[in-house]
Amino acid sequence: MRHLLTLFDLDPNELNSILATARYLKDELRSGRRPPILERHTLALLFEKPSLRTRVSFETGMTQLGGGSLFLGDDVGWGKRESPADFTNVLGQFVDAVACRSKKHERVEELASFNAMPVINSLTDLSHPCQAIADVLTIQEAFGSLTGRHVVFVGDGNNVSRSLALACAMLGMHFTLARPDGYELDQPWLDRIAARYPDAKIDQVCDPSAAVKHADAIYTDVWTSMGQEAESKIRRQAFADYQLNADLMAAAPPTARVLHCLPAVRGQEITDDVIDGSQSDVINQAGNRMHAQKALLVFLLRPQWIDENVPQA
Numbered sequence: 001m002r003h004l005l006t007l008f009d010l011d012p013n014e015l016n017s018i019l020a021t022a023r024y025l026k027d028e029l030r031s032g033r034r035p036p037i038l039e040r041h042t043l044a045l046l047f048e049k050p051s052l053r054t055r056v057s058f059e060t061g062m063t064q065l066g067g068g069s070l071f072l073g074d075d076v077g078w079g080k081r082e083s084p085a086d087f088t089n090v091l092g093q094f095v096d097a098v099a100c101r102s103k104k105h106e107r108v109e110e111l112a113s114f115n116a117m118p119v120i121n122s123l124t125d126l127s128h129p130c131q132a133i134a135d136v137l138t139i140q141e142a143f144g145s146l147t148g149r150h151v152v153f154v155g156d157g158n159n160v161s162r163s164l165a166l167a168c169a170m171l172g173m174h175f176t177l178a179r180p181d182g183y184e185l186d187q188p189w190l191d192r193i194a195a196r197y198p199d200a201k202i203d204q205v206c207d208p209s210a211a212v213k214h215a216d217a218i219y220t221d222v223w224t225s226m227g228q229e230a231e232s233k234i235r236r237q238a239f240a241d242y243q244l245n246a247d248l249m250a251a252a253p254p255t256a257r258v259l260h261c262l263p264a265v266r267g268q269e270i271t272d273d274v275i276d277g278s279q280s281d282v283i284n285q286a287g288n289r290m291h292a293q294k295a296l297l298v299f300l301l302r303p304q305w306i307d308e309n310v311p312q313a
């Protein structure tokens, strides 16, 4: 049984296969075809935090694949009404997979440890692998190829940048984090990347203008992630010089694309003119969440369908 807790659960060939499947399914949808690859399959969504994109893209994606989904919020009592083993093994009697958004990464690890059904991390404090798959799909669409592209993330060394740094390492892309001191990618995560991908090109700098000089994609995310609300004032001060605005865009090549996982705090980490500007891909990027996750679901639940139907890149 396969799980996706972080992108370390995939190898680069598998990630490329998921990207090829996402492109294939996106083209199919645009041509009016919705192949029922997961007919009568059910995905549970077990969420401890708010969500628009992740929840809706998983639910609509399952419908398009001929299956169904059910959203499980607080009332199912995960971790409250019964033991983790009972909860998970019972859920596994009913559903084919679970997409889980939890406050602590250890919770999705525990859910997966029972091997009751494939578990998909739908955002934890540690990582957001589904977002990173959609991100690299968006960059691939913009440039046609990924190898050698330079992604500059201006902001926090958080779940989103961690996952994107790993995706870049897997696909031969250069990743730079421009951040204030104290908000780096954590060393254990960097060590894991270096051990698995010794050729990974990841650097961390303080000067955002110098960082974006040769960027193909410039990415930002909120300065205060869900669960960090108590730090928001200090973070606003720390990141004050890291806003993605017209001045910073002027330091980047005119061909650079702008990405944001959303939701954004407009006027804080990014200005309206940049997020709404001609270099921005954020709406297509959000839409790609669905195409990427449809591909991931097929990869986890019916991998042979991919072998038989999707021309690999």
Ligand code: CP
Pocket (backbone or CB within 6 Å): 050, 051, 052, 053, 054, 055, 123, 131, 261, 262, 263
């Ligand atoms: N980007 C993202 O995961 O958005 P949601 O929190 O709305 O799911």
Ligand code: NVA
Pocket (backbone or CB within 6 Å): 123, 158, 159, 160, 221, 222, 224, 225, 226, 261, 262, 263
């Ligand atoms: N880093 C953000 C991403 C939200 C999609 C958070 O964890 O809140």
